Amino acid sequence: MNAAIRTRGLRKVFRDPERGEVEALSGIDLECREGEIYGLLGPNGAGKTTTLRILATILAPTAGSAEVAGVDVAADPLEVRRRLGFLSASTGLYARLTPRETLRYFGGLHGIDRDELAARVEELVATFEITAFADQRCGGLSSGQKQRVSIARAVLHDPPVLILDEPTTGLDILGTSDMIEFIDARRSAGRCILFSTHILSEAERLCDRIGVIHRGRLLGAGTLAELREQTGRDYLDQVFRALVEDA
Template sequence: MLIVDRLSKSFQRDGREFAAVDGLSFRVDTGEVYGLLGPNGAGKTTTLRCILGLLDPTSGDVLVDGYRVSEKPQAIKQRIGLVSASAGLYQWLTPREILDYFADVYSVPPDVAEKRIEELSDLLDLKLFLNQRSATLSTGQKQRVNLARALIHDPPVVLMDEPTLGLDVVGSQVVFDYVELLRTQKRAVVVSTHHLDEAGRLCDRFGLLFHGHLRNEGTLDELRQQTGQPGLVEMFVEMLRDRRSSA
């Protein structure tokens, strides 16, 4: 469903070119939750932006549902839902108005949009505040609206960037339940987070990025065999040690 194929992205810094992502390849199948993990500067955000079509790759490509981002960036956007901690709500609109607006942006027919809003309201328990101004919502309620917004156009792929940032235990559980829903709906999901304990609960497989390269990939058991480390935290500590020693 999602294929990242030898993706590279370079930038200019201090008059010199550096590769934020360098020959990165991985795939995420339907019904799979893939954890894209790495320390700051590993290339996670650049990778997500390339997948979304917000950055043009220097080389390589991304395929979503058979469409190449290099050829059909708009079609790619239609097939991806984004959940990001940095995504805000229009404070003077209600959740219903926000969902209606994004359904229109994605060219969802009004009758289909109305049905999806009702379905998402049931799934994510939005009904009590669906017609309430977003400025009055709690952090957890706003995150529920963000989760619904990502699905209003029924995308086969969902990207989640720090989805539990700033949430309490109850709010985080909503995200866990949401990911399980996406899994049962056979969507391909990419989760990027610094909360390694949560990543361990959410994800089926992991890709560990280091200096733009995919250093290790696999299930948690496979990563343990590859790295000789018992958990994700220890794997990260080892990567940070390597970064310091190579600096």
């Protein structure tokens, strides 16, 4: 399988007015393949969000390189954005637009042809069971309904790569279940999904491969079996602890 996401020596330094230079990433080497779910596992402040934001072209790397679907994030960020869908826990929706208008708006920003967009919007509305509230304003939707609209928005242009930053944070049980189903379905469609989480059970259940990140460094990466072998532990929480303690 080809690498859909690849980073080499990815480094990010923030300049904080009070703390001076803060190194958020210290040379991350990451590789995610097509048709694969890759889970980035780490505690709060480990560098997960920074990594994903660099891949989504929101942040510029201080050093190193990153490619998404074969395109360098620093060289052609607009092309990278055309090839990825991005969703984070803090993603919001325009309260005064309806789900249908939201999808049309973002479809327009992706330059999708009007007729094609209309068909695509109806397809997504049906796929994500949005029909019943497709013409209500987003501000009045429940959190689960909003989540479905956000997911539809992220895959509107059918991107080969999907980056999800802690996608289940703040969701109830049904919302979490919907999200997990969605991620699984994207893999079946041959897409690459990179998602960050600190919930071990999600990673254990979904991920083909897992990367453990701590204090800006990738401490280990591989399938669960490979990580078990590397650390000599059986359960993911023990694997995680062993990698962090050895660092």
